Structures are given as C-alpha cells and as structure tokens.
Amino acid sequence: MNFLKSxxxxxLGSQQPNQAPSGAETVELLVERVTSSTLLEDRRDACRAxxxxxxxYRIEVGIGMxxxxxxxxxxxxxxxxxxxxxxTLCHVTSPEQFEEEEDNPNVTANIGEQFTEIFxxxxxxVCLVLACLxxxxxxxxxxxxxLLTNLLANRPKEIQEIVLVSPMGVSKMxxxxxxxxxxxxxxxxxxxxxxxxxxxxxxxxxxxENAFDRLxxxxxxxxxxxxxxxxxxxxxxxxxxxxxxxxxxxxxKEGSYIQRLAPMLELSTDQDQAGMSPQKVSNLxxxxxxxxxxxxxxxxQQVISSCQKAIRSSGLLSAICNIIMASGVPPDLLxxxxxxxxxxxxxxxxxxxxxxxxxxxxxxxxxxxVLLLMSMVNEKQPLSLRCAVLYCFQSYLYxxxxxxxxxxxxxxxxxxxxxxxxxxxxxxxxxxxxxPLSNWFAAVSMSHALLExxxxxxxxxxxxxxxxxxxxxxxxxxxxxxxxxxxxxxFQSKVGLLMLLSVWxxxxxxxxxxxxxxxxxxxxxxxxxxxxxxxxxxxxxxxxCAFLMGICIQFNDNSVQxxxxxxxxxxxxxxxxxDTYNKKLGEVSKHENYSKxxxxxxxxxxxxxxxxxxxxxxxLFKALEAVISKTVNGFxxxxxxxxxxxxxxxxxxxxxxxxxxxxxxxxxxxxxxxQLAHQEAKVRELSGALEQSQSSxxxxxxxxxxxxxxLQAAADLxxxxxxxxxxxxxxxxxxxxxxxxxxxxxxxxxxxxxxQTDRAKLAYYESENSRLLGELDQLRxxxxxxxxxxxxxxxxxxxxxxxxxxxxxxxxxxESKMQRYRMELxxxxxxxxxxxxxxxDELQAIEANDGEGKDALSMDNSSNHPGGFVC
Numbered sequence: 001m002n003f004l005k006s007x008x009x010x011x012l013g014s015q016q017p018n019q020a021p022s023g024a025e026t027v028e029l030l031v032e033r034v035t036s037s038t039l040l041e042d043r044r045d046a047c048r049a050x051x052x053x054x055x056x057y058r059i060e061v062g063i064g065m066x067x068x069x070x071x072x073x074x075x076x077x078x079x080x081x082x083x084x085x086x087x088t089l090c091h092v093t094s095p096e097q098f099e100e101e102e103d104n105p106n107v108t109a110n111i112g113e114q115f116t117e118i119f120x121x122x123x124x125x126v127c128l129v130l131a132c133l134x135x136x137x138x139x140x141x142x143x144x145x146x147l148l149t150n151l152l153a154n155r156p157k158e159i160q161e162i163v164l165v166s167p168m169g170v171s172k173m174x175x176x177x178x179x180x181x182x183x184x185x186x187x188x189x190x191x192x193x194x195x196x197x198x199x200x201x202x203x204x205x206x207x208x209e210n211a212f213d214r215l216x217x218x219x220x221x222x223x224x225x226x227x228x229x230x231x232x233x234x235x236x237x238x239x240x241x242x243x244x245x246x247x248x249x250x251x252x253k254e255g256s257y258i259q260r261l262a263p264m265l266e267l268s269t270d271q272d273q274a275g276m277s278p279q280k281v282s283n284l285x286x287x288x289x290x291x292x293x294x295x296x297x298x299x300x301q302q303v304i305s306s307c308q309k310a311i312r313s314s315g316l317l318s319a320i321c322n323i324i325m326a327s328g329v330p331p332d333l334l335x336x337x338x339x340x341x342x343x344x345x346x347x348x349x350x351x352x353x354x355x356x357x358x359x360x361x362x363x364x365x366x367x368x369x370v371l372l373l374m375s376m377v378n379e380k381q382p383l384s385l386r387c388a389v390l391y392c393f394q395s396y397l398y399x400x401x402x403x404x405x406x407x408x409x410x411x412x413x414x415x416x417x418x419x420x421x422x423x424x425x426x427x428x429x430x431x432x433x434x435x436p437l438s439n440w441f442a443a444v445s446m447s448h449a450l451l452e453x454x455x456x457x458x459x460x461x462x463x464x465x466x467x468x469x470x471x472x473x474x475x476x477x478x479x480x481x482x483x484x485x486x487x488x489x490x491f492q493s494k495v496g497l498l499m500l501l502s503v504w505x506x507x508x509x510x511x512x513x514x515x516x517x518x519x520x521x522x523x524x525x526x527x528x529x530x531x532x533x534x535x536x537x538x539x540x541x542x543x544x545c546a547f548l549m550g551i552c553i554q555f556n557d558n559s560v561q562x563x564x565x566x567x568x569x570x571x572x573x574x575x576x577x578x579d580t581y582n583k584k585l586g587e588v589s590k591h592e593n594y595s596k597x598x599x600x601x602x603x604x605x606x607x608x609x610x611x612x613x614x615x616x617x618x619x620l621f622k623a624l625e626a627v628i629s630k631t632v633n634g635f636x637x638x639x640x641x642x643x644x645x646x647x648x649x650x651x652x653x654x655x656x657x658x659x660x661x662x663x664x665x666x667x668x669x670x671x672x673x674x675q676l677a678h679q680e681a682k683v684r685e686l687s688g689a690l691e692q693s694q695s696s697x698x699x700x701x702x703x704x705x706x707x708x709x710x711l712q713a714a715a716d717l718x719x720x721x722x723x724x725x726x727x728x729x730x731x732x733x734x735x736x737x738x739x740x741x742x743x744x745x746x747x748x749x750x751x752x753x754x755x756q757t758d759r760a761k762l763a764y765y766e767s768e769n770s771r772l773l774g775e776l777d778q779l780r781x782x783x784x785x786x787x788x789x790x791x792x793x794x795x796x797x798x799x800x801x802x803x804x805x806x807x808x809x810x811x812x813x814x815e816s817k818m819q820r821y822r823m824e825l826x827x828x829x830x831x832x833x834x835x836x837x838x839x840x841d842e843l844q845a846i847e848a849n850d851g852e853g854k855d856a857l858s859m860d861n862s863s864n865h866p867g868g869f870v871c
Contacts, residue, residue: 023053023056023057023060024057024060026053026057027050027053027057027060027061027063027064028060028064030046030049030050030053030064031046031050031061031064031067033046034046034047034050034064034067034068034070034071035066035067035070040075040078040081043071043075043081044078044080044081044084047068047071047081047084047085047088048084050064050068050084050088051084051087051088051091054087054088054091054092055091055098055100056098056100056104058091058092058098058111058115059104059106059111061088061091061092062092062111062115062118065089065092065115065118065119068085068088068089069125069128071085072085072086072128072129072132073128076131079135079137079139079140080139082132082135082139082140083137083139083140083143086129086132086140086143086144086146086147087143089119089147090143090146090147090150092112092115093112093115093116093119093147093150093151093154094112094150095112095113095150095153095154096112097109097111112150112154113154113155116150116151116154116155117154117155119151120151120155120158120159120162123162126148126151126159126162126163126166127162127166127169129144129147129148129151130144130148130163130166130169130172130173132144133145133172133173133175133176134172138181138184141176141179141184142183142184142187145176145184145187145188145191146187148173148191149187149190149191149194152191152194152195153194156194156197156198159195160195160199160202163195163202164199164201164202164205170195170202170205170206170209171209173188173191173192173195174192174206174209174210174211174214176188176191177189177192177211177214177215177218178214182230185218186230186233189230189233189234189237190233192206192211192237193233193236193237193240196237196240196241197240200244200245200247203240203241203245203248204245204247204248206241207241207245207247207248207251207252208251211237211238211241212238212241212251212252212255212257215234215235215237215238216234216257216260218230218231218234219231219234219235219264222234224263224264224283225264225265225280225283225284225287226280226283227279227283228279229279231283232279232282232283232286235283235286235287235289235290236286238290239286239289239290239293242290242293242294243293243296244298246299246300246303249293249294249299249303249307250303250306252294253294253303253306253307253310258294258307258310258311258314258316259310259314259316261287261290261291261314261316262314262315262316262319264287265284265287265288265316265319265320265323266319266322267322267323267326275328276328276329276330281330281332281333284323284333285332285333285336288320288333288336288337288339288340289336291311291316291320291340291344292339292340292343294307294311295307295308295311295343295344295346296343297343297346297600297601297602298600304347305347305348308344308345308347308348308351309348309350311344311351312344312348312350312351312354317341317344317345317351317354317355318354320337320340320341320344321341321355321358321368323337324337324338324341324368324372325360325361325368331382331385334385335382335384335385335388338372338385338388338389338391338392339388339391339392339602341355341392341395342388342391342392342394342395342396342602343395345392345395345396346395346398346601347395347398347399349399349400349402352396352400352403353402355368355369355396356369356396356403356406364420366420369393369396369423370420370421370422370423370426372389372392372393373389373393373423373426373427373445374426375389376389376390376393376441376445377426377427377429377430377433377438377441377442379435379437379438383437383605383608383611386437386441387603387605387611390441390444390445390603391601391602391603393445393448394444394445394448394601394616395601397448397449397451398448398451398601399452401453403449404448404449404450404451404453404456405453405455405456405459407423407424407427407446407449408424408449408456408459408460408463409424409459410422410423410424410425411424411425411428411460411463411476412459412462412463426442427442427445427446428442428465428476430442431443431446431480431483432479432483436490436491436492436493437492437608437611439483439490439492439493439496439497440492440493440495440496440611441496442496443493443496443497443499443500444496444499444500444614444617446500447499447500447503447504447614447616447617448616450503450504451503451616454507454508457504457505457507457508457510457511458508458510458511460476460477460504461475461476461477461510461511461514462475463475463476464476465479475514477501477504477511477514477515477518478518480497480500480501481501481515481518481521483497484497484498484501484524485520485524491537491541492611492612494541494544495540495541495544495612495613498541498544498545498547498548499544499613499614499617501515501548502544502547502548502551502617502620502621503616503617503620505548505551505552505555506551506555506620506624507555508555509555509556509557509559512551512552512555512556512557513556513557513559513560515552516552516556516560516563517560522549522552522563522568522571525545525548525549525552526549526571526572526575526576528541528542528545529542529545529546529549529572529576529580529581529584530575530576530580536591536592539584539587539590539591540587540588540591540593540612542584542587543584543585543586543587543588543591544588545584546581546584546585546587547585547588547621547624547625547628549568549572550585550624550628550629550631550632551624551628552568553565553568553569553628553631553632554624554627554628554631556568565635566635569631569632569635570635572632573635578632578633581632582629582632582633585625585628585629586625588613588621588625589621589622589625591612591613593610593612593613594613594618594621596610597612597613597614597615597617597618598613598615598618598619598622599615600615601615601616603615
C-alpha cells in the first residue's frame with residue numbers, strides 16, 4: 001500500500017495532509033491523465049495505478065473505460081501499457097465479485113455484465129482485443145485471453161457473433177492452442193470452450209482449423225486418461241464441437257480420429273481400479289461422452305452407422321466393454337460406460353453380435369448380457385445402474401431379430417435343458433417377484449423382444465410356467481393376466497404388465513384370440529375403464545386398459561364367438577359410452593410422464609416414481625391411438641366397412657410387410673449408391689478427357705496465332721518484292737539485272753517453299769481440328785448418355801451440362817478462328833478455298849502461279865527475309 005500511495009503521489013502530485021482525494025476523485029484524475037498526457041511514461045504510470053484501483057473502485061474505473069480503449073488503439077507498440085489496460089478491463093468486466101468491493105453497497109452482482117454490455121456496444125472494441133492476441137508478449141496475450149473469457153461469460157451470443165464476422169477471429173484464437181507456454185494454452189482452452197458453446201458455425205470453423213489434431217496431441221502429451229485437468233478441458237472442447245453437429249461428426253469419422261480414441265480408454269490389467277484418481281474418472285467419463293456424441297440416437301442415421309462401424313473396427317468397442325468387466329470401477333463411470341455401449345450397439349447387427357458374444361471373466365463363464373441383467377433385476381442395486389442396464393438391453397434387441405429370437409427361445413427351454421441361467425429365465429423370475437420395480441424392468445425388457453416381430457409374439461404364446469411343483473402349469477400370457485388382476489398388484493407392476501400385453505397383442509391376431517379366451521379378461525378391462533377413481537396414477541391405468549381393449553378390437557379376427565369385434569364395441573358403447581372411452585384413452589398421452597418418455601430412448605428419471613412409460617410403447621401408442629378411436633367410433637355409427645378394411649386377415653402380417661418394404665428400399669438405396677459411384681467414375685473420366693481436349697485446343701490456338709503472324713510477314717515481303725521490281729527496269733542494268741534475277745530466283749524459291757510450309761501447317765491444323773471436333777462430338781454423346789443415367793444418381797447433372805456448354809463455346813470460338821485463318825490465307829494468296837478442297841491441288845496451283853511471276857520480280861538480298869518455321 002505504501003508503494004501504491006507513493007505511486008499515486010508521483011502521478012497526481014503532492015496533496016495537503018488534510019485534503020486527501022477520495023477514491024472516485026483519484027480515479028477521475030488518473031483517467032484524465034491517461035487521456036491528456038503527451039508522454040508515454042505518464043500514461044503508463046496512470047494505467048498502472050488504475051489497474052491497482054480497478055478492483056476496489058470498479059464502478060469508477062469502469063466509467064472511464066473509454067480511456068483504456070484509447071490506449072489500446074493508439075499505444076499498441078508498448079506492451080506494458082497495453083497489458084495494464086487489458087488487466088484493468090478484465091477487472092471491470094469480471095463476472096465475480098472481488099473481496100475489496102464486498103463492503104461497497106453500490107456494487108451489484110451483475111456489475112461486470114453491465115460493463116460488458118457497454119463495452120460491446122461498439123464491436124470494434126472486441127476487435128481491438130482480438131488484435132492483441134497476435135502479440136506474443138505474455139502480458140498482452142494472457143490478459144487478452146482473460147478479457148475475452150469474461151466477455152463470453154457475460155454476453156456469449158453477442159461475442160460469438162462479433163468473433164464470427166471478425167476477419168480471422170477464430171483463427172487467432174486457435175493459434176493460441178499451439179503456444180509453448182502452458183498458461184496461455186490452458187487458458188485458451190477455457191476460452192475456446194466458452195466460444196464454441198451452442199454455436200454450430202463457430203464449431204465448424206474451429207473443427208476445420210485442425211482443432212481435433214491439436215486437442216488429441218495435447219491429450220497425448222498430458223498422459224491421456226492419466227493426465228490432469230487439461231485433458232478434461234480438451235475433451236470438453238471436443239465434446240462441444242461434436243455434440244449435435246453432424247458435419248463435425250462426419251469430419252471426425254472421416255479424419256480417422258476415432259482410431260486415436262481407442263488407446264485412451266484402455267485400462268491397465270495390473271492396476272487396481274478402486275484406487276483410480278478422481279481426475280482419471282473425470283477424464284474417462286468425458287472420453288465416453290465424446291464417443292456417445294458420435295452415436296447419439298438423435299444424430300442422422302448415416303452418421304451413426306458409419307461411426308458405429310469405425311468404433312468396432314478400431315477396437316474401441318472392445319476397450320469400452322472391458323471397462324464394465326474391470327474390478328473396482330466407480331459406479332458413475334460404470335453407468336456411463338453401460339450407456340455408451342448401448343448407443344454404440346443400437347441398431348448395428350455386428351456390434352450387437354459382438355456384445356452378445358462378450359463373456360464375463362468369472363467361473364463359470366457368463367455372458368455380459370446375463371451379468372448385466374442380474375444387476376437390473378436386483379433391487380439392491382442403484383436405480384441409475386438398473387436403468388442403464390435396461391437401456392443397454394433394449395439397444396441390444398433394437399432391430400435385432402436374431403437377438404429377439406434367442407431370448408424367446410431361452411423361455412421355451414426347460415431348466416433341465418440348460419445348465420446355466422439364461423436371460424429369459426432371469427426376466428421370468430423378475431416378472432413374478434415381489435419387487436414392483438423388478439416387475440416393471442422385466443415386463444419392459446420382454447416387450448422389446450416382441451417389437452416389430454409377429455413371429456416371436458406367436459412363439460411366446462407357447463411358453464408355459466409352473467409357479468410351484470403342485471400347481472397346474474399355465475401359459476405366460478395367462479399368468480400375466482392373473483398378476484394384473486390381483487388385488488395386491490402395485491401401480492408400477494400394473495403399468496409394466498399393461499405395456500407388455502399391449503405390445504404383445506398388437507398386430508397379432510393369434511395373441512388377441514388367446515387373450516380373449518381367458519375367462520374374466522374383458523370384464524376386468526371394462527371395469528377398469530369405467531372406474532371412477534381420481535388421480536394421475538389411476539387415470540394412467542385406466543387409459544392403458546382402454547388402449548389394450550382397443551387393441552383387442554382392432555386386431556380381432558372374430559374367432560372367439562362371445563368376444564367378436566362388434567360385441568366388444570357394443571359393450572363399450574352400452575357399458576362405458578364412447579365419450580368416456582375416448583376420454584380415458586386420451587389420458588395416456590396427457591400424462592406428464594408420456595411427453596418425457598417419448599423424447600428419447602434412454603431413461604432419464606429423478607425418482608423411482610418417474611419410472612412408468614417406455615419410449616417404444618409411446619411410439620406404439622402414438623401410431624395406434626387414432627386408428628383405434630376411428631374403429632370404435634365407426635362401429636357406433638354403423639361404419640362396419642371401415643372396420644372390415646382395417647381388420648382384414650392380413651393384419652397379422654402388416655409389420656412383416658413393412659419390413660419387406662424397408663428391406664427393398666435398403667437394397668434399392670445400395671443399388672443407387674453403387675450406380676452413383678459408377679457415374680461419378682464416368683464423370684471423372686469425361687472430365688479428364690475434356691481437360692485434355694481443352695489443352696489441345698489451347699495449343700492449337702497459340703499455333704494459329706503464330707501462323708497468322710508468319711503469313712502476314714510473308715505477305716509484306718511479297719509486296720515489298722513487287723514494289724522493288726516495278727521501280728528497277730532490268731534493261732538499264734543488264735549485268736546487275738542478271739545477278740539480281742539469280743538472287744530473286746533463289747529468294748522466290750525460298751519464298752515458295754516457305755509458303756508451301758505455311759499451307760502444309762494449315763492443312764495439319766485443319767486435320768487436327770477435325771480430329772478434335774470428332775473427339776468433342778464423341779464426348780458430347782457420352783455426356784448426353786451420362787446425363788440421362790445420372791438423373792437419379794446425384795447432382796453431377798449440372799456439372800455435365802456446364803461442361804457441355806463450355807465445350808460448345810470452345811468449339812464455336814475455334815471454328816470462328818479457323819474461318820478467319822482461311823480469310824487471311826485468301827487475302828495473301830489471292831485464292832479462295834473451302835474446307836473440303838484438296839490441299840495438294842491448292843499447293844500445285846500456287847506453285848505454278850509463283851513460277852510464272854519469277855521474271856517480274858526483282859529485289860536486293862536484304863535482311864528482311866523472315867526466318868523459316870519448323871513444325
């Protein structure tokens with residue numbers, strides 16, 4: 001403080017003991033000194049003092065912000081004063097409150113945000129700070145980074161837009177990542193994290209500025225997963241660039257960066273994972289989030305499929321699976337790993353097969369799927385872990401007919417046939433346990449084995465269970481119905497069973513027939529629908545029962561006499577009423593859990609009570625709600641034709657038909673992709689031929705220009721010779737005339753030979769041009785054929801049309817030039833000829849004419865003779 005006081009006295013001058021200036025007055029005097037001083041040293045001392053006061057008197061210093069900006073603009077060559085100004089602005093715009101200003105009642109929590117708003121009113125101020133990033137001096141560059149970080153924290157959207165339109169603004173920030181000084185590089189990472197949040201355009205620019213290479217290099221230098229906080233910052237920035245950005249995701253995959261992630265997730269076999277440091281857990285957690293960003297179900301399917309393939313081929317899937325089998329892995333890391341596996345294998349047959357074959361290192365060996373299911377149905381396990389396992393198992397069964405068939409087959413096997421526990425046995429036991437959550441997990445898991453698979457729905461009807469050695473075996477469907485009607489059945493168990501039955505009976509007439517044949521089924525459903533209990537839970541159960549009743553009507557083949565479609569519809573009309581039924585049916589989609597569950601396949605809940613509806617069930621409800629309502633209302637109004645149409649005997653094969661259509665479309669898509677690749681190869685071939693033709697035409701044009709110059713020179717020489725002959729009579733100088741005549745004969749002979757060489761070259765050029773014309777015609781024909789074939793193959797059609805137009809322009813220009821050359825030759829030789837005239841006859845005629853004119857020529861052996869032209 002003594003140093004500060006002495007510095008202030010030096011800057012402000014001496015003060016009387018009883019007249020010490022206040023803080024505001026001191027700041028005002030310092031600001032005036034910065035703006036008015038002519039000496040750089042005085043301005044530098046004033047800026048140093050303002051920096052020291054900027055924490056305690058932030059408001060007063062912020063009012064004089066224009067003085068700092070003036071220094072940034074006018075004193076750029078002095079790094080020291082620029083550093084003081086940037087530090088002062090950092091303090092003024094800081095989003096946090098300083099200890100020195102805690103007692104100041106005028107300082108509010110958002111004072112830094114208010115000064116930031118003032119600062120960015122003129123976007124040039126931000127550009128001044130960006131320009132400071134180019135200065136290598138540590139004081140300037142580091143302060144500029146901190147100031148930009150504050151500005152982004154206070155006004156992210158506005159700063160992002162300014163940086164986006166600033167010339168090389170993003171590039172200047174990217175260059176900071178290769179700074180050899182770790183402090184600069186580390187703070188630059190934090191700056192880039194703020195800059196890339198929620199702005200797809202900046203994310204794309206940063207990615208194409210070689211960000212992934214730089215980040216992966218830093219991660220490797222810092223020790224990969226064993227590194228410190230810098231590794232986590234790099235991964236967070238990478239996650240910002242990839243999440244919800246398909247362009248960057250495709251760029252990441254095509255750049256072979258996925259292969260560089262695999263070694264980072266490998267755990268050493270001799271390491272005790274229980275002793276894993278918190279920082280390593282955070283690093284691995286971020287790495288898994290990067291992988292999930294590439295295969296998130298909300299991404300485009302093409303990007304997901306290509307990334308899933310690369311993850312499998314690079315060994316990354318194997319490394320991730322090894323994490324869940326390692327001992328001592330922390331629970332949160334284990335949950336994130338299971339969720340990552342779920343999205344890596346979801347919908348990819350080869351990845352699903354790999355996961356199915358993955359065995360746990362235990363004695364006796366168990367598959368990873370069975371081991372995970374044991375955790376899911378164990379009520380002692382954390383809820384988040386059980387939900388993650390369910391998500392993983394659902395992803396394994398998603399569009400996996402082989403996996404669905406395998407699960408149902410394990411239910412058809414007796415305990416004597418299997419020596420070890422199977423996934424089907426685990427689910428059946430949990431379906432009938434006393435834990436309502438286990439009932440729900442098992443019911444939802446079994447429903448995913450039946451999705452879009454009518455064959456397995458019929459196979460599951462064959463499953464027979466015996467609850468005890470003395471009880472009579474009953475079918476699984478009948479057992480589910482009995483559990484549903486029990487008085488002690490808990491709410492979540494009811495919801496799970498109703499969802500399972502709805503998925504099972506939809507699009508399966510045999511399952512509907514079997515269900516309706518069970519005594520008391522229809523009476524229970526109608527009783528639930530017409531119940532008057534109030535509450536969200538009761539409304540949801542009533543709505544699910546209404547939906548199940550609608551499925552029994554929609555997919556009824558009228559084979560059960562007392563429960564035909566018309567009878568069930570009349571029962572609804574008389575016992576319940578259409579208005580009441582439609583209202584109860586609509587309660588499902590009105591429930592708050594419906595909108596949450598329908599958003600994404602992964603289960604995200606805050607409490608156990610939130611575990612109600614399933615994502616795939618919500619999709620099924622959305623698809624059938626309107627159809628069921630239309631069918632029931634159609635019966636009440638006498639519209640049996642509508643019902644007969646929607647409930648034909650082919651309803652059971654509806655899903656199979658859709659699958660066949662999808663397979664045909666996939667095959668067609670692959671064929672079109674191959675055709676597109678073939679057409680692209682043809683286009684590349686044509687492009688090469690066109691480039692070669694254009695090059696030849698350019699050479700021909702240059703040669704024609706040279707020929708024109710040669711012909712003009714020959715014409716000038718001949719005119720000069722004729723003029724010389726007319727002005728020098730031969731009879732006045734007989735001896736000299738003989739000598740000159742001999743010279744003229746030689747000269748004329750040379751000129752004739754030279755003239756023949758020009759004409760021969762012209763004939764060669766004409767033939768070459770004819771050949772090129774033929775090639776262009778062939779190319780035009782090939783382009784026309786390719787144009788017709790490329791109508792369904794891509795966007796190459798526009799390129800081919802443009803190339804054809806360029807060829808036409810080139811051909812027109814070439815023909816025009818050749819016509820001018822013929823006119824020039826006609827003027828020189830005095831003769832006219834067409835394209836089809838014989839060139840040899842033309843040469844002979846010209847030679848004869850030249851021979852007859854030898855006696856009339858007379859010229860000196862001058863140096864004006866043009867040099868010969870060699871082809």
